Amino acid sequence: MEDELKDFIHYLIVEKGLAKNTIVSYERDLKSYTKYLLKIEKISSLNNVQRTQIIHFLAHLKDQGKSSKTLARHVASVRAFHQFLLREKATDQDPSVHIESPQLERTLPKVLNMKEVETLLDSPNISNHFGIRDKAMLELLYATGIRVSELIGLNMGDIHVEMGFIRCIGKGNKERIIPIGQTADKALTLYMKEGRKQFIGKSYHDEAFFLNHHGKRLTRQGFWKILKRLAAEAGIDKELTPHTLRHSFATHLLENGADLRAVQEMLGHADISTTQIYTHVTKTRLKDVYSKFHPRA
Structure with a gap:
C-alpha cells in the first residue's frame, strides 16, 4: 500500500500540479x-478492498468525533485514490464508486464589522519594524482578500505598489492579479522602505516579502500568533x-454593491457557488439591522 500511495502523491504533484497544502491533506x-x-480490517492489498470496508472506515472516523466536513474530505481522497489505482491498472475494481459524501452543514463565515476592522487594522504600533510589518x-x-498561505507565500517580485496591484499564486498554482487600495499601498510602501530591511540577518531570504525575527519567511503559525x-x-x-479578514473583505464588498463575479475572481474561487455563501451573510446582516432599527419590526 505504501508504494501505491507514493505513486498517487507523485501523480498529484507532477501531473495534477496541486498546491502543497492540498497534497499534504490528501496524504494525511x-x-x-x-x-x-x-490494522483494523487486516487487508494488505488494495485490490481486496470492498465497499463495506470503506463504509466501516468512515464509521470509524465518525466514532472518533470527526465532523461531516472532515468525513467528506476523506471520501474525496479515498475516491480519487481508488480511481487512480484503477486507471493505472494497479487494481481491477473501484470500491468507492457508490460511496456518497455526507451532507455538509453549511455554516456562515464569521466576519468583522467595519468598526472592528478599523480597530484591528489600527492596532499595530508602527513606531517599530514589527508593527510596520504587522500593519x-x-x-x-483586508484590501485583497487573499488567503494567509498566499500572504506568507508572497515574494518581492509579486508586489507592484506603483501600479496598484499584487500578483498572487493560489490553489492549484493559479495566478491572480489583485488590485490594492491607497491605504494598503501606503502600508506596504512603509514596510518596504523602513520595516523589511530591519528583519534581514544572516539567514536572509532574498525572495520572501514578509519576514520573521530570524530574517526568514514568516510562517502560517507565526501569523496566527500575531x-x-x-x-x-x-x-x-x-x-x-486567519480567514476572518478574507471573509470580511468579501462580505463588505458585496454589501457595498460589488459584482459577485468580480469578488469570485479576486478570491480565486473556482466555483461561484463558493462565493455565493457571502450573499447569505449579507442577507443575514440586513435582517439583523432591520430587526434592530425598524420601528415596526
Whole structure:
C-alpha cells in the first residue's frame, strides 16, 4: 500500500500540479485510510478492498468525533485514490464508486464589522519594524482578500505598489492579479522602505516579502500568533481565524454593491457557488439591522 500511495502523491504533484497544502491533506487522509485497512480490517492489498470496508472506515472516523466536513474530505481522497489505482491498472475494481459524501452543514463565515476592522487594522504600533510589518500584512489581507498561505507565500517580485496591484499564486498554482487600495499601498510602501530591511540577518531570504525575527519567511503559525495578539490588544472578543479578514473583505464588498463575479475572481474561487455563501451573510446582516432599527419590526 505504501508504494501505491507514493505513486498517487507523485501523480498529484507532477501531473495534477496541486498546491502543497492540498497534497499534504490528501496524504494525511490516505495514510489514515491505509493504516485502518491494515490494522483494523487486516487487508494488505488494495485490490481486496470492498465497499463495506470503506463504509466501516468512515464509521470509524465518525466514532472518533470527526465532523461531516472532515468525513467528506476523506471520501474525496479515498475516491480519487481508488480511481487512480484503477486507471493505472494497479487494481481491477473501484470500491468507492457508490460511496456518497455526507451532507455538509453549511455554516456562515464569521466576519468583522467595519468598526472592528478599523480597530484591528489600527492596532499595530508602527513606531517599530514589527508593527510596520504587522500593519502591512493586515492592510493587505483586508484590501485583497487573499488567503494567509498566499500572504506568507508572497515574494518581492509579486508586489507592484506603483501600479496598484499584487500578483498572487493560489490553489492549484493559479495566478491572480489583485488590485490594492491607497491605504494598503501606503502600508506596504512603509514596510518596504523602513520595516523589511530591519528583519534581514544572516539567514536572509532574498525572495520572501514578509519576514520573521530570524530574517526568514514568516510562517502560517507565526501569523496566527500575531493576529491573536493584535486582536486581544484591540479588545476584539469575537472568535478570529486567519480567514476572518478574507471573509470580511468579501462580505463588505458585496454589501457595498460589488459584482459577485468580480469578488469570485479576486478570491480565486473556482466555483461561484463558493462565493455565493457571502450573499447569505449579507442577507443575514440586513435582517439583523432591520430587526434592530425598524420601528415596526
